[in-house]
Amino acid sequence: MTGARDVKQVPFAADAIRDEVVHHGVAVVRNTPISAQDFIAFLRGFGELMFTAGETPVQGSEDSNLVTNVGRTAPPKSVFHSDTTYVSRPPSITGLMAVDVPQKGGATLFRDQYSAYDLLSLEDKSLFEGAEILHGVSGIEPTEGSETECWHPLVRTHLETGRKSLFLTTPARCVALRLCDGEDASDRIADLYEMSIARATSSMNIWSAWDLLFWDKRCTMHAADHSAVIGDRTLYRGMVQGEAPVGARCDV
């Protein structure tokens, strides 16, 4: 990706990781050989973990799920998104642990959604204050009884930094956009998404053995670059349960 900075490297310390991800979205810890169980135990220090219904758990570490290209006949598809936004309390901090790193390709890409909000015109900032998006599930089979859709503020205030960001995911999962006055503005979803991909501050992690990658899903979108991967790419993922997203309230 052109113009994307490398993700900042931080020490393997919870305070340093949390500080970097809440303010700048993403942080990487290099060359840290730990077990899947220890990785998940460390992640639990950031809060209660959650597991997305329909994902494949890691054997022996059932709070984490498997992300891999092994056994696939075609490269996985990945577009910029934030995960599991269709539930009332979407994940906050996520961790990915390198298991098998490909010889080439397979970077994880990020778009900073604080900067996406800052890019809105003053008119749009006013228009979208208090607006909500209906997030819906797609692409996986949720288990019976699990949540499949939820309204969340488009302009989200981060509880730890107090900063505003756009809270979007792939348009396939953004079912509707409703303004404060009740007007439907769903036709703006694609534009908002494209703007936030094309113009927001970007960063990327080119995977090395024993990398631990952490990011804040409340203020970033991410994607995997599967375009020219050579070799096995296997990662273990754990997610911390976040709070119900907070935004401006509409005067009614």
Ligand SMILES: [Fe+2]
């Ligand atoms: Fe994801």
